Amino acid sequence: MSPAELKRAAAARAVGLVEDGMRLGLGTGSTATLFVELLGERVRAGLSVVGVPTSEATRRAAEAAGIPLTTLDDTPELDLTVDGADEIDPELRLIKGGGGALLREKIVAAASRRMVVIVDGAKRVETLGRFPLPIEVVPFGLGATTRAVAAAIRSAGAAGPLALRRGPDGAPFLTDGGHLILDAGLGRIPDPEALARALVAVPGVVEHGLFIGLATGAVVAEAADGQPRIVTLGAA
Ligand SMILES: O=C[C@H](O)[C@H](O)[C@H](O)COP(=O)(O)O
Numbered sequence: 502m503s504p505a506e507l508k509r510a511a512a513a514r515a516v517g518l519v520e521d522g523m524r525l526g527l528g529t530g531s532t533a534t535l536f537v538e539l540l541g542e543r544v545r546a547g548l549s550v551v552g553v554p555t556s557e558a559t560r561r562a563a564e565a566a567g568i569p570l571t572t573l574d575d576t577p578e579l580d581l582t583v584d585g586a587d588e589i590d591p592e593l594r595l596i597k598g599g600g601g602a603l604l605r606e607k608i609v610a611a612a613s614r615r616m617v618v619i620v621d622g623a624k625r626v627e628t629l630g631r632f633p634l635p636i637e638v639v640p641f642g643l644g645a646t647t648r649a650v651a652a653a654i655r656s657a658g659a660a661g662p663l664a665l666r667r668g669p670d671g672a673p674f675l676t677d678g679g680h681l682i683l684d685a686g687l688g689r690i691p692d693p694e695a696l697a698r699a700l701v702a703v704p705g706v707v708e709h710g711l712f713i714g715l716a717t718g719a720v721v722a723e724a725a726d727g728q729p730r731i732v733t734l735g736a737a
Pocket residue numbers: 528529530531532533584585586587596597598599600601602603606
């Protein structure tokens with residue numbers, strides 16, 4: 502089975518969690534986009550929901566799918582956010598931000614009573630860190646902030662190179678908020694909570710891709726005999 506088929510299977514299961522009248526957080530990335538497309542089919546069939554997109558890309562996808570949108574200003578409390586992830590560990594801790602949407606994703610997840618993560622089985626790890634950890638920083642003072650981020654990483658018992666993320670044209674990648682991203686290739690993160698605390702204490706760091714205590718459940722699609730097998734973690 503291809504990763505795309507597994508992602509679609511996870512997204513399809515999560516669409517079944519949506520109930521009429523729900524206020525939804527709409528995640529970002531290839532898996533979350535499949536969820537948005539499938540949700541759009543239900544909306545066109547009569548389901549009534551409103552969604553808060555976590556990126557401009559998701560806003561466009563949701564508009565194309567016909568999903569009514571709102572903002573956290575008008576709708577500050579959400580019932581359910583469905584989003585993808587780059588990694589998930591057994592404690593439902595995540596690495597997110599591979600697509601650069603971590604800041605809005607974390608704000609939306611924190612405003613939601615439930616956050617359900619949809620992933621293919623390859624995203625499951627025992628220890629977070631194989632996927633480079635995205636760290637969103639303001640452009641001002643980049644050199645000093647990078648040094649401080651490196652020290653914060655060491656203080657949390659981790660190590661690895663920091664790379665400024667670049668777009669396909671080679672120019673620094675800019676988030677929807679106009680910030681830069683440092684990708685930390687750590688291999689393993691022995692103490693995610695300690696690293697999260699250390700990173701938020703660095704002036705210039707806007708947010709990081711460790712999502713701890715936010716996911717309430719996960720829908721994982723694994724390949725079994727050529728068919729997707731859904732495994733749920735937590736409350737999903
Ligand atoms: O910034 C992007 C998000 O955190 C995505 O949810 C994450 O990168 C997973 O994306 P995908 O479903 O494309 O693997």
